[in-house]
Amino acid sequence: MKSNANAGNLNRRDFFKELGMIGGGGALLSAFPWLQSCSPDDKIQIAKEKVRIGVIGTGSRGQYHLNNLKTIPNADVVALCDNYPPHLQAASEMYPQAKTYDDYRRLLEDKEIQAVMIATPLYEHAHITIDALHAGKHVFCEKSMAMTCQDCLDMYNVFKESGKVLFIGQQRLYDPKYVKAIGMIHSGLLGEINSIRAYWFRNNDWRRPVPSPELERKINWRLYKDYSCGLVTELATHQLQVGNWALQMIPEKVSGMGDIIYWKDGREVYDSINLIYHYPNGVKMTYESMIANKFYGLEEEILGSKGTMELEKGKYYFEEVEPAPGILQLINQIEHKIFDNVSFAGPSWVPETASVNKGHLIMDGVTSITGESSVGAMGDGSVELVTAFCEAAITGKPAPNLVEEAYYSSVLGLLGLQAMEEERVITFPDEYKIPYLNFA
């Protein structure tokens, strides 16, 4: 592939182009249908078109998207909305031509606007999404979907009735590293999956500076139950989605415990949570998040009978039989344009039994994040996700299965919270099952 200063981005785009061809001719694409919401023909047709976007919620995450939108040719940011003037001001400086609003309802009345991106605090996701869909807009809403299972379901139902495009900000669905890795898992690289362990650790109080005391809840909404569900909605949903994706199943039960153990500063949401999700086949996904130690960072560990994968690090390990080591060495040399003797030929192949298993990279140029930022990281699939949203908003074709993936991760987070608050095992309620995977 062409190499230039922008090689990283090029390779990511090329990766999606090639997805259909690697691993069984389109098998990957049919396994991840949201990636083909925009066909190559569509792409050519809409190459010069732009979707007029209004961004609702221009705080840190909103500004992160606004920054990314500048690199997306199909995006035209025409309106900005926030009810906190400093955030609106900051966004307006990035897009001086865009109209500004302090009430999203006024923005939705603007017929020029075709699509909205919602990056408000969690408690506002559901009604803004529903109002926007009713107003005929295509919607991108940040994850998690909502604060209650009923709100998530309402969003899903309105989306289905509206015929509009809805995207939820589960960027791992568009992260090449994840797409490749899950494809490898589905192809049987790890054997049968027998356990999933996911965690996210940070060591900070999760607070933003507050200019004056009456703004505490507005700025630090993540810490209060009226606005947020804490770690389950802000962090866990990303990783619960990965577990379901790997297993192609939705868990049917959850139990767990949550506490405030370290940051006893008046916050209402837990700073320490441990959850166990139980899948129909008996496999468990354990989830831990705690924000008073960051040593282990974040990870989703997929434990199979033949191997193990660490998705955030982009590495996998074989349980016993390593691929012929000489071949991996040779690949590495060719990648670095080295021509040298590799010694692998011999009487027959004997598996390496090295005591230290260093593992293999899922793909070349793999990047991983520390998970310390509460805004967003580079190269985590967010740009691809928003690009796909812009394309879908132009063609009007929703991305298959994307909302279903997001719905279940959001609802599972909320059921986990319920399990911790009520200190009991919660069975997935029938009334919140939407047709997908084992709940179809």
Place this chain on the structure above:
Amino acid sequence: MSYCNYYAASNLFHGSMSSVMGTQFDILMVGSDSILLSEVWQKIEREVKRLDKLLSRFDPESELFLLNQEASCYPMAVEEELWNILQDCKQYYEWTKGCFDITLQGFDQLLFMEEEKSVFFLSESLKIDLGGYGKGYALRKIRDLLEAANVEKALVNFGNSSVLALGSHPCGDYWPVSLDNPYTKGRVADLRLRDSSLSTSGNMPSHPRHIVNPRTGMFVEEKKMVSVISKDPVVAEVLTTALMVAAEEEVPEIISQFDIYEKHIYTL
């Protein structure tokens, strides 16, 4: 279990299968058309799995398994491909003065009936084992698939003991492959492969007795390793096995029957 990966920056396709023909299979193909390469990979995967099924004497569904079960009771007709393989093996049995013998106990107890293409075992205990032939045969088929698809540079590693090289390494004039002493791990030879096949046979610390001399029925117990490079992967495969058991003075006469590039016999 199989997987593949395309390294776009270096135009390199890697396909890998574990647990096929009793070992690991890896292929590297160089080319900028990843669609074509993944199609070739799928064909190769299918072909290797098909041959594994055809040639395995342990698979109850294989033709060879059935032959081993039935042919001592009545002359059993075999499909053309297996027939041709058995004829090929007969030729090699003769050329190697019996050092290469797929029956491991007496090729003369195999009766071939040309007209019906059927085979009869004169001994009830006779079993055919194509273990010393199959990987070479598979590599020959793979080479045909690669050539048909105009893949010009490729390296195929069948469990380290059978290697096929097409064209050259992307950064050189040949594929550089080295051979280690399995006892000391020290380097024995740096070999150059180009449109050729390397086969290696020998004893290892983990497997000190695994090659049977068909003429004596005894294991070869010497610390010995044989490598042959030839154009035809089957020739390399057959000869390494034969030279493991041949007496030193027979070697020149045996190899004079074959068209080979290099042979190496090491005492380890």
